[in-house]
Amino acid sequence: MDAFSSSEEKIFKAAIDLFCENGFDGTKMQAIADKAGISKASLHYYFRSKDRLFKKVVQNLLSMLITNVTGEIKEDTCIEELLQKLISGYFDMFRKFRKQTFFVFAELVKHQKLLADIIQGIDKIAVIQEILLRLQKEREKGTIIAIAPEDLIINIIAMCIYPLMAEPMIKLIMSMSDNEFEQLLNRRKQVVTDFTLRAILVRS
Amino acid sequence: MDAFSSSEEKIFKAAIDLFCENGFDGTKMQAIADKAGISKASLHYYFRSKDRLFKKVVQNLLSMLITNVTGEIKEDTCIEELLQKLISGYFDMFRKFRKQTFFVFAELVKHQKLLADIIQGIDKIAVIQEILLRLQKEREKGTIIAIAPEDLIINIIAMCIYPLMAEPMIKLIMSMSDNEFEQLLNRRKQVVTDFTLRAILVRS
DNA sequence: GTCTATATGGCGATAGAC
DNA sequence: GTCTATCGCCATATAGAC
Numbered sequence: 434m435d436a437f438s439s440s441e442e443k444i445f446k447a448a449i450d451l452f453c454e455n456g457f458d459g460t461k462m463q464a465i466a467d468k469a470g471i472s473k474a475s476l477h478y479y480f481r482s483k484d485r486l487f488k489k490v491v492q493n494l495l496s497m498l499i500t501n502v503t504g505e506i507k508e509d510t511c512i513e514e515l516l517q518k519l520i521s522g523y524f525d526m527f528r529k530f531r532k533q534t535f536f537v538f539a540e541l542v543k544h545q546k547l548l549a550d551i552i553q554g555i556d557k558i559a560v561i562q563e564i565l566l567r568l569q570k571e572r573e574k575g576t577i578i579a580i581a582p583e584d585l586i587i588n589i590i591a592m593c594i595y596p597l598m599a600e601p602m603i604k605l606i607m608s609m610s611d612n613e614f615e616q617l618l619n620r621r622k623q624v625v626t627d628f629t630l631r632a633i634l635v636r637s
Numbered sequence: 638m639d640a641f642s643s644s645e646e647k648i649f650k651a652a653i654d655l656f657c658e659n660g661f662d663g664t665k666m667q668a669i670a671d672k673a674g675i676s677k678a679s680l681h682y683y684f685r686s687k688d689r690l691f692k693k694v695v696q697n698l699l700s701m702l703i704t705n706v707t708g709e710i711k712e713d714t715c716i717e718e719l720l721q722k723l724i725s726g727y728f729d730m731f732r733k734f735r736k737q738t739f740f741v742f743a744e745l746v747k748h749q750k751l752l753a754d755i756i757q758g759i760d761k762i763a764v765i766q767e768i769l770l771r772l773q774k775e776r777e778k779g780t781i782i783a784i785a786p787e788d789l790i791i792n793i794i795a796m797c798i799y800p801l802m803a804e805p806m807i808k809l810i811m812s813m814s815d816n817e818f819e820q821l822l823n824r825r826k827q828v829v830t831d832f833t834l835r836a837i838l839v840r841s
Numbered sequence: 842g843t844c845t846a847t848a849t850g851g852c853g854a855t856a857g858a859c
Numbered sequence: 860g861t862c863t864a865t866c867g868c869c870a871t872a873t874a875g876a877c
Contacts (some may be wrong), residue, residue, distance in 0.1 A: 440860080458662030462853060476860055477854060499810065518704070539743055541805040543659070548805060561810050583811055583821065584828045588796050590803075595795030598802075601752060602743040606703065606765050607787055617787065624788045630838035631782070634651070644842080666871065679843055679874060 441479045445490070452490050453536040455616070457483075457544075484610040491540055492551050494533050501561075503528050512571050512634075517626050519564065524593040524622050531597050537596075561586070577633045585633065592625045645683045649694070656694050657740040661687075661748075695744050695756050698737050703764075705730050706820040710768070716775050716838075721770070721830050728797040728826050735801050742802075765790070781837045789837065796829045809817070 447468035451460045462483055466473040480486035509531060510518070527534050541548060569581035596603060604614055651672035655664045666687055670677040684690035710719060731738050745752060770785035800807060800822060808818055 456660060456662065458660065459747075461851085472862055473853085474855080478860070481854095482875080483853065494645075535743070535746065538803060538806060539739070540738065541809075542802070545665075545805055548809070552682070552809060557678070562812075580828070583813070585822075585833075587800055587807065587821075588829075588832055591795040591799030592736075593790050595799055596791055599742060599794075601749060602742060603791065604662070605745075605752070605756060607769075607790075609787075617791075618650075620788075623855090624784070625792075628784070628792055629838045632832045667869090676844055677871085678873080682842070685872095687871070731851080758864085 440469070440475060444471065444476055444479055444486075446495075447532070448486055448490050449494065452487060453494075453532040456536070457487055457540065462543055464619075489549060490550060491537060491544075493543075494530075495551065496538050498526070498530065498534060498537060501530075512576050513630060515567070520589055520593060520623050520625050520629065521566055523590060524625070527594050527597050528618070534594065535598055575621060577637060578635055580633060585629075588632075589625065592628070593621070596621060644673070644679060648675065648680055648683055648690075649697075652690055653698065653737070656691060657736040660740070660743070660811070661691055673678055679731055681798075692751060692754065695741060695751075697750075698734075698741050699755065701747075702730070702734065702738060704739060705734075709773075709817060710771075716780050722792055724797060724829050724833065725826050727794060728829070731798050731801050732822070738798065739802050779839060782839055784837060789833075793817050793829065793833060796832070797825070801827060 446467065447465050448460075451465055451468060454460075462473055462476055466476050469476070476486075482491065542550075543621075565582040565586065568577070568585060571577045572579060572582070600614065603609060603617075604611075609617070651666075651669050655669055656699060658664075666680055667677055669690075670680050673680070680690075684693070714722070735831060746753075769786040769790065772781070772789060775781045775840065776783060776786070804818065807813060808815075813821070
């Protein structure tokens with residue numbers, strides 16, 4: 434996206450906010466125009482239709498979420514530090530972009546037909562492949578137990594992302610106050626790291 | 638809901654299906670009427686408005702998901718078996734009611750204001766409290782490590798539910814085929830059970 | 842209870858002036 | 860590029876006959 438604050442950019446930012454908040458059908462073009470401070474007609478001038486605007490928003494967010502995983506993971510960091518950094522990176526990102534994450538998940542499920550279109554222009558998935566490879570190596574070295582790297586990654590992401598997406602459900606089921614839930618989130622990185630390391634590290 | 642197949646029930650079932658598939662805004666009253674095989678007017682006769690129908694659907698599904706957790710967990714089952722059954726029960730339920738689960742999660746996040754209304758008429762959360770208590774006891778006995786029962790339960794549910802909700806995302810990021818993903822789901826209960834037991838069991 | 846017909850309003854998209 | 864005005868359509872909800 435452009436660095437300066439053009440009309441196009443104002444529209445796009447407003448669209449991201451509103452789509453994330455209310456989904457595709459729940460977001461009206463008029464609302465986007467209002468939030469961007471321009472007319473509905475200008476909106477159609479920049480993005481021909483609601484569908485096109487929507488697709489660009491999903492594409493942009495998905496790309497952002499994927500590339501943001503990166504982190505600074507070097508070859509020589511030990512497995513404990515690697516996992517700790519991975520968990521920390523994931524959790525902070527998901528916490529920061531909570532609504533965006535939920536939105537992308539939901540829309541990818543709903544509009545699976547558009548998925549082929551959307552993944553065009555996203556090619557920075559190499560990072561994950563790198564991590565999978567590294568985990569495979571550790572497994573061969575015998576520092577971690579025999580677990581498929583994919584299963585491990587999914588476990589980690591799951592434990593990071595779930596409490597953020599399920600907040601109302603968790604509070605309801607566990608009879609938890611806002612305060613208690615906040616504490617739960619604050620200790621989360623540590624809990625997940627400890628849990629994961631205990632589960633996979635080979636001890637003598 | 639009634640046991641016989643009245644018009645009201647046909648409408649309600651159609652509404653559940655369509656709301657789960659397309660969300661609130663994406664579901665049209667005409668579509669519900671068509672699917673139920675009655676006219677749009679009859680729909681309003683039974684449920685005064687779309688909002689009322691929607692709220693009842695969410696309430697019904699939430700109640701169903703919560704009460705279905707139960708399982709047959711007795712006092713004298715050992716911790717290994719307890720967790721194995723818990724994981725198995727959760728996973729099977731979430732897999733069976735995948736769309737419903739996603740829908741309830743999404744709608745509870747979106748319509749948080751309605752939550753107060755919705756939780757009226759749901760009082761079977763005692764099951765979870767029972768499990769939390771049992772885990773607390775095991776912790777005091779020293780069979781499992783010092784982890785807050787809430788954190789443990791959340792980890793388990795997270796690992797069960799995440800791959801089901803994030804299927805398109807996972808396939809995309811991990812470059813996984815339908816077949817590979819299916820295998821991943823099939824081994825999931827075992828993976829989560831092993832992972833969890835390794836993480837929390839105290840070994841001598 | 843169930844229907845057809847209709848009221849009422851909102852939406853996405855476009856036309857056309859400036 | 861940006862606006863106002865408007866077209867054409869479809870949604871929810873109701874009226875009223877049967």
